[in-house]
Amino acid sequence: MPEIKLSENTIQLIKNICAEFENKENELINVLHRVQGKLGYLPAEVQEVIAKELNIGVARVYGVVTFYSFFTMIPQGEFPISICMGTACYVRGAEQVLAEFKRQLNVDVGESTNDGKFSINCLRCVGACGLAPVVTVGGKVFGRVAPSQVKEIIAEYTQSNSADEAKSA
Amino acid sequence: MTVLKKQVRIALRNCGVIDPEQIEDAIACDAYFALGKCLTTYSPDEVISEIKTSGLRGRGGGGFPTGLKWEITKNVESDQKYVVCNADEGDPGAFMDRSILEGDPHSVLEAMAICGYCIGANTGLIYIRAEYPLAIQRLKIAIKQAEEYGLLGDDILGSGFDFKIEMRYGAGAFVCGEETALIHSMEGLRGEPTVKPPFPSVSGYLGKPTNVNNVETFANIPVIINKGAKWFSRIGTEKSKGTKVFALAGKINNVGLIEVPMGTTLREVVYEIGGGIVNGKKFKSVQTGGPSGGCLTKDFLDTPIDYDNLVAAGSMMGSGGMIVMDEDDCMVSIAKFYLEFTLEESCGKCNPCRIGNKRLHEILTKITEGNGTVEDIERLKELSDVIKDTSLCGLGQSSPNPVLSTIANFEDEYMAHVKEGKCPAGQCKSLLRYDIVEDLCTGCTLCFRNCPVGAITGERRLPHFIDQSLCIKCGVCFEKCKFDAITLT
Amino acid sequence: MTKIKSFDELRKIKAKIIKTSGEANSPNSLIKIKVGMATCGIASGAGEIMQVLVEECERQAIDVTIKQTGCLGYCYAEPMVEVQIPGAEPVVFGYVDKNRALEIIGKFILQRKPIEGVIPVSFKTINELN
């Protein structure tokens, strides 16, 4: 378990969120949503603070975090890639698109690349079934994605970033 | 151009018509009029009786009579009751509820208040997927605007009836569509279902009587009140009244959201509304009911769609996903796809679902990889029956449906996999083989240069070869070859 | 905003809203443009289309009301734009990109000439059903 030291500010932030929900244990999921919204993920130390604030066992918090796929204990990549695996996308080839992303980035679902740039996740139906198969990168939606386009999509983000670096250099 | 109007928009009546973020737009379309009518003219019992007469059944999948559910909850004595709107739409390929919430949130808020009035609850909770940010935002705006107008809150329309609505968020668990799991999730617990009875109507959120209905069910309520139960019950079939919203997707031209009267046939949906199959391919099957449903063949194209006919045909209404498949879709793979889904979404509480679905999936994988036997198909059937018979909640009780219905309707495809080692749809990669026809290959090296794994070798201007042990069957060479020199068997 | 105190008051408010926004088909009211802005539409670029329509109408000083709306169900043809010219039936356009958006204003609205991409309405409303 990697030990992350939380800053005083982070702890205060978590305490404030818990307090907003009156430190009620049945608000656990709402609290987790808010905290993940602020921090991006829910490392163990964060869960410990939440458990203490809501006066429940940390095992219960962990049990809830691991039950719901929306919660993550791993920091997301700078550009989180989500491949829709809804049925509409599946029958239109989402599996092949996912395989290509995994191959190109050499990471598995739920993992981030070593440079922290990309992470891959699957999700169920973003509601753009008319554009199946659909891939989202950050907030941007790519529709009707073919495996052959995967390289371009990744390049769009690696290049834009290296361009920024060039500028700042 | 004249188009036959096969669709009837009741639940979707205001979607695409009003600005969902302007309550005035909704009011112009009679929003909160049904609530007004109930509060001023009807007693709770009269409203419930009207809903019962309308014949409205739950649109979330089960098809339980809505009026009866309200009546049961009303009849339980308690100091506190709750109305819950189940907006945890989790079926892959279904987006009916999201469209309603994004297009006409007030229809749901109004109906929840009516329900509260009927059962004696003053608090409503909407349990919505966190994956629906736009719907959440619009609901929040709608609640705020309704409160500002006094259409939610204390003493609504001067009637003395108080009703407030709060939001609760799902966090990515399909099983939370099951009402006991949903309630546990709202209580900050793992979304594990519990054995019913007790039903939520008796003991639900925080142990209080709780009426849970789905978004589409609620969206129908104001129309029933405004237009009358008789008007509503004229639409549909004998036992399934009104309309049903479907998310039509898959290999169909007009992918989209449709609302059709109960009793419309699949043929009308697929060919008239859906515009037929993409690229003129052959229709193979329609999957309804999501991971709990089944696959219907062309033999059912003329079956009128309603709750009972779909069950009789080996599928179910479900929440309304409708996925069209063509000749390129392998039905064994489709069954496997749905199993993968249930496997991931099973809560793990009961053994048949936790372990049984895993074993089903393993057997299906074995078949799609060409290692299956005829006995495996029997095994699938036996295990499916036990999982259905013994699982704790609806998820496990219906999870083998895609397997059973594909075996029942497409046994020949299963047999082709296990007996001949062939996937008739050409989808199971392990059963595919790409070869280069020596005589046709010009040695242009295009396939060689495009192969992602270096499985193709050969000298320029001489025939190339595919190393089968390296080939990942991606099909790039097949697509790239300009001389049709690559065969797929 | 004042709270509505009775059902009667709600009825009056409805009448007032309809009056101010103009009867749908009265020839005197404004041209109305609706853009389908559900998740599906937004994912297909409805936001940009909205932008283009607003800017173009401002540029050409055309008096219209443009508003967002929910899903009409034609996901395959997103983004969707519905135009209602006073006195006429509303027309729904699908597959709207920037060019078609400009065409809707330049050709369909200003010149009242038919353009490509009309999606036939395939449903009845509750008021059509008796």
Added chain:
Amino acid sequence: MDTINLTIDNKTIEVKKGTSILDAAAEVGIEIPTLCHMKLHDLNIENKPGGCRICVVEVEGRRNLAPACCTDAHDGMEISTHSLRVVNARRTVMELILSDHPFECLICAKSGNCDLQDMAHQLGIREVHYKGEQSHYRADTSPAIIREIDKCIMCRRCETMCNDVQTVGVLSAINRGFNSVVSPAFEMNLDHSECTYCGQCVAVCPTGALTEVDETGKVIRALADPTKTVVVQTAPAVRAALGEEFGLEPGTLVTGKLVAALRRLGFNHVFDTDFAADLTIMEEGTELLNRLNRFLSGDKDVKLPILTSCCPAWVKFFEHQFPDMKDIPSTARSPMQMFGAIAKTYFAEKLAVKREDLVVVSIMPCVAKKYERGRDEFKVNGNPDVDHVITTRELAALIKLSNIDFNALPNEEFDNPLGESSGAGVIFGTTGGVIEAAVRTAYEIQTKKELPRLDFDELRGMEGIREATIDFDGLPIKIGIAHGLGNARKLLEDIQAGKSEFHAIEIMSCPGGCIGGGGQPYHHGDASILKKRQMAIYREDSNKAIRKSHENPYIINLYKEFLGEPMSEKAHHLLHTQYFDRTEKVKI
């Protein structure tokens, strides 16, 4: 209507409304097999997740099979508990469970005592038709409990005990679907958690997923080492339960055979923790009276109530959960640790054996004792006062391993000087016993009068929280008793809130006290066994010639020869301890 009629396997019966199908069937002698379900009637503990699906039955007119444990019987129901459909389903579910379970029965710690194994046998499983991936997790070894959760079948009994009964909250189901399993937070080891090692999870686990750390090997090696003098002490609750391991009726007292067996195993001196329990009463009773008299004389600094401190799981519990109250419990060490301290000083001196060459082995009904003996404050220069702790179950294994025909053994007596005990020492083994023992001594010291009676029935029983007022010759002393840490929590929260009126509270972690300890023979869900053990303990007490700790001549002698008087400096050094704040501090 209060009763309903139904038929089960063609037998018509009348039962009370609200009876489950499982209980209704039991009334006509039909035992529907269960796996996850567990109901400890007298203790008000029930685990009923309805998850294993072994107890499914066929109900006429119902679409699917019904779980008998959590389906109420209804009027007119026609139920079949062994139709082809039921048997087929039940066996298939069992095969599925086995398909995700290691086939290690031959070498599993739970072999012969495993509910899963029994069920597979009962259902006649001869082949597992479903094969596939099995779950694999890292094994976790803590000082007291081993978790091999490859063997977890998700019955959730441990969760019920840890969370609902004990309110320790260390365990939770984690993950989802096939990957779900019961685990501490972040899948860390138990020793990183707030686990008290009470062992109630071990006591109810139906498989080998949770077991105690086995120390029998170490004991065998110590016994075989000619350079060591090995002494053994046995806790009071052991003698009331050990017989069960050898087929004797629950509640059979086997004190004499126990002594004989230990002697045959090769222990040099067979002593009794009951002796140390008497010593505990001398110290704790004195401490109680000190605090009480200071309180009565108006001392505002004195803290009351005083809480007992013999239970190591309870000690760890308040160190984690109520560190602000760590000055309230008595500072007296547990009897086991007092014994160790006296054995390695007083007795070692008597034998003229070096501390390092004296090995103290404890036979305990408890797994937390394995943890307690390792606490740093109970070591001298790294040498622990107690070297090894084995449970009642481990002792039984050791006896069997050594080819001793337990039931044929004669009754023998404990050795002296650390083997003689009063009846007060014996009743330490049950809930309410420690405080009753304390009352017997404290009364006579305080009032300087002889007790008019020795049996305090008002302190006995199985209710989770009990209270009584004992008349100390005109001075009413209010006493509270809690067993089960959830019940203890309630009393502690009252104290925290300033609402407690008790002068003294006895707390035992395990339901029933030590007789229901995590190291006792498995009760397999039959709580009546605990009652029988409790009866045996009280029987042993009433059979004793001496029934008050301060009248134990060896105790009197120990003070005279060695300790001086209760709470003396020497007693303080050897017999008292301190507590620590164990709350996890989040790193900043």
